[in-house]
Amino acid sequence: MKDLVGKSAVVALIGLMAGCTIVPGSHISTTPGWFLDDDGSEQAESLPDSVQIHAITTAVLREDAEQQTEPAANLLAEPESYDYVVGIGDVLQITVWDHPELTIPAGSMRSPSESGNWVHNDGSIFYPYVGKIRVEGLRVTEIRDLIAQRIAEYIENPQVDVTVAAFRSQRVYVTGAVNQPGAYPVTNVPLRLLDAVNASGGVTESADWTDVTLTRDGTEYRLSLRAVYQEGNPAHNVLLKEGDVVHVARNDDNKVFVMGEVQQAKPVAMTRNGLTLIEALSASGGYNQDVADASGIFVLRRAPTGSDHLVDLYQLNAKDATALILADGFRLQSRDIVYVTAAPISRWNRVVKQIMPTFQTIYYGALAADRVRDLDE
Template sequence: MQVSMNPFGKFLAVGLLASLAGCTVVPGSHISTSPGWFLDEDESAEEAEPLPDVVQVHTITTNVLKAEPQDKAKPAPVLLEEPEDYDYVVGLGDVLQITVWDHPELTIPAGSMRSPSESGNWVHNDGTIFYPYVGKIKVVGLRVTEIRDLIAQRIAEYIEDPQVDVTIAAFRSQRVYVSGAVKQPGAYPVTNVPLRLLDAVNSSGGLTEMADWNDVTLTRNGQEYTLSLKAVYQEGNPAYNVLLRPGDVIHVARNDDNKVFVLGEVGENQPVPMTRNGLTLAEALSASGGYTQDTADARGIFVLRRAPQGSDHLIDLYQLNAKDATALILADGFDLQSRDIVYVTAAPLARWNRVIKNILPTFQTIYYGALAADRVRDLDE
């Protein structure tokens, strides 16, 4: 008995095959390497801004290997201003240690049970201290040398040629504050030794593993400034090791959000965290298992990046053609930025196979259904 397909089944099968031949709807996203890839014929101009107006395409060439490292912008000029002679100024809450030589009765001994900070002269809330024979002395805003001369001048009425020495036993009036990705965040005193950015970070225990040493914010008098600890630690740039002032707040940002996203035809689609030294395109691809040799289009390795604010476009698209594997050296010279998207597009054959894979089950169901109908009809005849 010969089985023949009914006209409807033949028509449907031919129609499905024809639809395969002209199919343009491919599962998943794709970036084409051909001109005009960004045009969508089905998209209405009123619904969205045309992609050609928001995307600027760049080719990753050997220029990335020739490019000189860019000099980081120096800190704001106001941060580079330093006094010619640094000297500590006494403030409220400081403790002074005053010694009059050859007159132990005027010097309060620290003793074995009391530290100098406990036995010294505390600067009261009215900015004064009390000292025998001298009485109240206004010391807030003065340097220790000025306080020494003032006490010697007044006590000279009672002691011939007094030898006076003044030191600070406890620095309590002025602080800087360190927060963020450091091991011991907190308040740290400003002393008679100049306190710089590196000193404050080291006093707080140093950076944690999640610290972003390129993103350090200094807040002074309500104004924020961005500094780089990398420039200090790794490059030895003294310009970033700024002199701190009382009330400064240092915040070291975390590195959690500094990542790039690797998608498309790679071993594993995943976010890749950036290291303290940055991340290149080659490193991001390697961390994701590389691009898949059997499905990826090596001509289409793309980096999508939000354009800088104020640009005449919204998206920068960088394309690397790695059809010749030696071009991958360019990937190692291309530095990624935080929140970049690395996308490896699929080869045409891989995209076609996905269309076949999705449509074939439907075609087989219809075909075998039509074949079964033919058999039933033949049996009835």
């Protein structure tokens, strides 16, 4: 009778196992035909077109480094020499040497900006003997020559000097995660990205200095302060112009999500220096050596807009622990998902754990029924 009970239980167990086609929990397969072999080669059968698979290798790291965003070519096309152009609202200080009657003294109670010649809304100034002169759009050297030419009718060999006493016509705007956001003047000293950020008090602790947006004439350009500070890349330290808007993004929402067979699944905030795959794994306590599949460490990333696929899937095979050096060079992007999949034996153990209560119920139920039957006999 006991043999009959055992056979019945085994048959029931086999039936349950045959019908158990869904493994508990999420999983990313590493079996041939779906992802990558241990050597990083892709199998013949691919995933659906919505997913593109990449092995994290030295080639991928080199490609990632080469694809670092560089400013557009028109931002890099700067004039050979910089010279300020006068605009409406600027105040000019005009001096005619040896003719103090033509020079308005600043005095102790008046600053040069208060005593100078203001550029009116029509772009002109008024000067004695010369009359009304249009100066908007001219350099101070051109204004100097123009005044000297006209005043020469009244003064022999006039010595004229023109400077800008107050720069009021042109502004750039710094917003976002800086200590003192606001409008800052464009002057006769070239104003570059770092100059504007420093003038605004520098970036805050919550700033993402890899994500700086420059808006010029309705077009947005991506710049990186880290590229300037750490890498010394002058291409990102662009020359700013009138009307430019510089926005330094915050990194509060810049995080990656670490899931799967790790010690502590959680979102990991990105620092201003960014975040690598090994840093994200370390922040979550590392992958669980007992149940994780070291060849199945994945990074899921939304494909760029306009791509012919939806998801880029990167796989790291860390069965050889030295491959983790690749993880230290693989930079994550905001909203990436790091997923460590389970080893096959771990998945099987979860199936067994789910069906064992049912198996035990069937076994002990059959055993109890046999005992009742024996008593009746």
